[in-house]
Amino acid sequence: MSFPSSFLLHYLIYGIIFLGFGIQLSVRGIRLILLGRRLGRVGVRAAGKVIEISASKSRHGPRYPLVEFEAQGNRKITFLANLGGSSRRHPVGTGVLVRYDQERPEIAVIDEPNRVWLNAIAAMAAPAFLLLAGVYFIASSFLL
Numbered sequence: 001m002s003f004p005s006s007f008l009l010h011y012l013i014y015g016i017i018f019l020g021f022g023i024q025l026s027v028r029g030i031r032l033i034l035l036g037r038r039l040g041r042v043g044v045r046a047a048g049k050v051i052e053i054s055a056s057k058s059r060h061g062p063r064y065p066l067v068e069f070e071a072q073g074n075r076k077i078t079f080l081a082n083l084g085g086s087s088r089r090h091p092v093g094t095g096v097l098v099r100y101d102q103e104r105p106e107i108a109v110i111d112e113p114n115r116v117w118l119n120a121i122a123a124m125a126a127p128a129f130l131l132l133a134g135v136y137f138i139a140s141s142f143l144l
Contacts, residue, residue: 011141019134025127033120039109043099046070048110050094054080065090069098071105079108 048069055063064082067090071077077100081090090096090110100108 008141011137015134015137015139015141017134018130018137022127022130022132022134025130026124029120029123029127032123035107036109036120039099039101039107042101043109043111044072044102045111046098046100048096048098050081050090050092050096051078053092065092065094065096065110067096067098067108067110069100069108071100072102075105077105077108079106081108081110 046069048067050065051068052066053063054066062082064080066078067081068076068078081096097111098108099111100106
């Protein structure tokens with residue numbers, strides 16, 4: 001059975017698009033995993049407090065806690081806890097344990113090791129699907 005070339009071209013284009021998004025999201029997921037590993041190894045712990053909940057750009061988008069803590073040297077640091085934090089688990093005024101990079105204290109996460117890994121795994125699920133879909137469409141465009 002022979003398919004029209006425009007059909008196969010569409011498969012190829014869809015495959016390239018899916019593959020591109022999959023690669024982009026994979027890079028982000030890998031960076032999250034590496035950040036979690038690095039902070040787990042060399043990160044310094046400090047007590048922090050949720051001072052605000054960020055406003056989402058969309059009505060139903062994610063809302064993350066804004067956390068303030070004191071780094072070594074009595075330096076106040078504020079960061080958006082978009083890795084390892086959620087507005088439901090950490091309402092305003094909640095005390096949290098923070099893990100941060102001593103050399104660059106603005107790189108910090110709420111110290112919940114299991115949650116950080118769950119977020120990283122979730123961040124890799126969508127890219128894996130997109131990569132597989134991209135490979136499927138590209139392979140189908142050549143095999144059909």
